[in-house]
Amino acid sequence: MRIVVLVKQVPSTDDGLSFAPDLTVIRDAGPCGLNAADWCAVDQSLQVAVRRRDVQITAVTMGPPGAADALRTALVLGADAAVHIRDEALHGSDALATSRVLAAAVRRLGFDLVLCGATSADSGMSAVPAMVAERLGVPALCFADRLLVRERKVEIHRDDGCGDRRVFVAAPPMVISVTERCGEPHYPRYVSRFDARDKPIAVWGLDTLGIDPAEVGLAGSACVVRAATPRSGGRPDALAMGDPTSVAIRLADFLAERQFL
Amino acid sequence: MAEVLVLAGPGRAARATCALLTLARRLGTPAVVAGAPANGTTRARAGTPATVTGGGKNGATQARTPRTVAGGPASAATLGRFGAKTIYAATAPEMDEHPVAARVEMLVRLARHRPAAILVAADRDGLEIAGRVAVRLDSGFLSDVVDVTAGPDGPVAVQSVQGGAWRVESSVVRGVPVLAVRTEHVAITPAPAPARPVVTTVRLTFPRSVRAVRQVARHRARPRDLSTAAVIVAGGRGVGSAEGFELVRRLAAALDGVPAGSHAAAEQGWCPPQMQVDQVGQVVHPSLYLALGISGSLRHRAGMRGAGTVVAIDSDPQAPIFRLSDLGAVGDVHQVVPELLAEIERRRALPLIAEE
Numbered sequence: 307m308r309i310v311v312l313v314k315q316v317p318s319t320d321d322g323l324s325f326a327p328d329l330t331v332i333r334d335a336g337p338c339g340l341n342a343a344d345w346c347a348v349d350q351s352l353q354v355a356v357r358r359r360d361v362q363i364t365a366v367t368m369g370p371p372g373a374a375d376a377l378r379t380a381l382v383l384g385a386d387a388a389v390h391i392r393d394e395a396l397h398g399s400d401a402l403a404t405s406r407v408l409a410a411a412v413r414r415l416g417f418d419l420v421l422c423g424a425t426s427a428d429s430g431m432s433a434v435p436a437m438v439a440e441r442l443g444v445p446a447l448c449f450a451d452r453l454l455v456r457e458r459k460v461e462i463h464r465d466d467g468c469g470d471r472r473v474f475v476a477a478p479p480m481v482i483s484v485t486e487r488c489g490e491p492h493y494p495r496y497v498s499r500f501d502a503r504d505k506p507i508a509v510w511g512l513d514t515l516g517i518d519p520a521e522v523g524l525a526g527s528a529c530v531v532r533a534a535t536p537r538s539g540g541r542p543d544a545l546a547m548g549d550p551t552s553v554a555i556r557l558a559d560f561l562a563e564r565q566f567l
Numbered sequence: 568m569a570e571v572l573v574l575a576g577p578g579r580a581a582r583a584t585c586a587l588l589t590l591a592r593r594l595g596t597p598a599v600v601a602g603a604p605a606n607g608t609t610r611a612r613a614g615t616p617a618t619v620t621g622g623g624k625n626g627a628t629q630a631r632t633p634r635t636v637a638g639g640p641a642s643a644a645t646l647g648r649f650g651a652k653t654i655y656a657a658t659a660p661e662m663d664e665h666p667v668a669a670r671v672e673m674l675v676r677l678a679r680h681r682p683a684a685i686l687v688a689a690d691r692d693g694l695e696i697a698g699r700v701a702v703r704l705d706s707g708f709l710s711d712v713v714d715v716t717a718g719p720d721g722p723v724a725v726q727s728v729q730g731g732a733w734r735v736e737s738s739v740v741r742g743v744p745v746l747a748v749r750t751e752h753v754a755i756t757p758a759p760a761p762a763r764p765v766v767t768t769v770r771l772t773f774p775r776s777v778r779a780v781r782q783v784a785r786h787r788a789r790p791r792d793l794s795t796a797a798v799i800v801a802g803g804r805g806v807g808s809a810e811g812f813e814l815v816r817r818l819a820a821a822l823d824g825v826p827a828g829s830h831a832a833a834e835q836g837w838c839p840p841q842m843q844v845d846q847v848g849q850v851v852h853p854s855l856y857l858a859l860g861i862s863g864s865l866r867h868r869a870g871m872r873g874a875g876t877v878v879a880i881d882s883d884p885q886a887p888i889f890r891l892s893d894l895g896a897v898g899d900v901h902q903v904v905p906e907l908l909a910e911i912e913r914r915r916a917l918p919l920i921a922e923e
């Protein structure tokens with residue numbers, strides 16, 4: 307069973323985000339690390355490997371040279387090999403262009419399962435797993451809060467809030483995105499750090515994937531950013547005070563606004 | 568004016584659809600894409616104009632089934648009040664059995680008429696639908712949209728980035744803009760002139776691939792499992808006693824969540840140790856974490872840092888939990904929580920949108 311895990315390097319601080327003059331996010335300013343949900347995705351792929359012998363796990367990332375750190379973390383966690391898609395022309399790719407590149411890489415590797423984190427810490431790219439699935443022409447099980455991989459089918463459990471709990475089933479090949487709820491990842495053993503040094507990281511460019519540079523990056527993106535302004539002052543009046551009734555109404559308003567009622 | 572397609576998601580709350588309609592009115596003529604014919608369709612057509620604008624007869628229907636508008640799909644009259652000119656309905660069984668894939672097919676089919684934009688609520692199903700539609704149409708996709716204005720060359724979307732720290736204005740330069748809107752940030756307003764939506768039935772033939780993902784179970788039973796829960800209500804020292812912890816359980820039941828306790832509550836024996844959320848107990852990642860009487864020690868914060876939305880109620884305004892919370896309430900848990908339970912009960916009984 308060939309498993310491809312799509313991972314991403316994200317800034318590991320809460321407020322380290324800034325924009326370059328061309329309005330793309332500066333990704334290598336502060337400390338960075340493997341995205342938390344992707345950490346779970348690698349761990350879930352290992353859960354599959356525990357139950358079968360023929361599992362080959364490949365971690366794939368797309369990004370600047372620094373993104374190789376995310377791949378090294380994935381290798382330490384237990385992935386067998388890694389692919390780094392790196393090209394100057396990729397700078398500024400939107401979700402559509404990103405999914406085009408990732409789908410091409412996954413197709414080239416061959417796959418039974420594609421696993422990835424459902425959300426990323428630095429941008430709302432939660433639709434990318436579904437986009438990759440659409441390009442590969444396979445079903446997707448997105449936002450898995452619990453993942454069970456059986457011999458011929460994959461089952462996910464999902465809790466969408468408001469009492470909406472559902473179980474979905476599909477057959478591989480397929481794309482799965484997992485949330486951080488699917489289980490606390492195991493901490494890697496010390497020796498796996500040494501093992502990871504000998505695992506290969508392949509570097510692929512756009513010519514490897516046969517993608518025209520005009521289709522990706524800032525030039526090939528279907529969206530343009532016009533302006534980015536910081537919101538000053540942080541969170542205004544995030545404290546509700548007063549008599550219990552008015553506080554309760556304020557709380558209920560907030561919960562209704564966020565659609566938890 | 569070109570049409571703007573608004574997806575009334577599978578089993579989506581009416582509020583989200585009305586929020587999308589509010590934005591869609593700025594861009595063109597709103598048209599709702601519904602899975603099945605909206606309930607109350609025939610009533611809205613047969614009724615007097617008073618019924619359409621939310622008058623007596625419709626109000627009586629809402630009172631009998633209070634959750635219709637608050638939790639279920641919106642009626643045609645409600646959609647009309649928020650400006651929907653057309654409702655596209657499909658009655659195929661696939662729309663219910665395979666909601667995501669079937670809606671993708673439907674939107675792609677309707678997009679042949681070159682709508683000005685496609686608006687989808689950014690919930691879990693909505694994001695998957697929007698992503699797949701964007702790839703099929705090779706169109707620009709924007710997520711985390713909190714506001715939309717009409718620009719000279721298509722809609723300009725305001726995105727909320729990094730937990731609201733940045734506001735980014737983006738627009739789409741290729742294809743039909745597909746926008747995933749975080750509807751909770753949109754203030755909903757009814758249309759100046761209520762419309763009478765025309766219901767158009769769309770006949771679709773689905774490819775086999777629509778049936779690839781099957782839903783095998785849907786249960787409303789509350790799970791015991793903290794680690795996969797979407798909503799967690801946790802009690803701490805401020806709850807005061809094992810009897811006081813009953814408030815935590817009642818609020819968890821009201822919000823369809825799972826009760827939990829801080830280490831203080833677990834050590835006092837107010838809740839079993841399996842319910843303990845902190846560094847050495849359970850580490851949780853819910854969409855909503857409600858902390859009652861928890862000051863937020865470091866070890867507790869380590870266990871709930873991954874929560875999406877944090878709401879805290881504590882009597883000490885200096886409590887560290889408030890630095891982490893999206894909304895903090897200063898007050899005694901024993902006074903605020905019963906009031907909150909009563910308020911939730913009251914809102915459940917009164918559908919917000921129908922009464923406005």
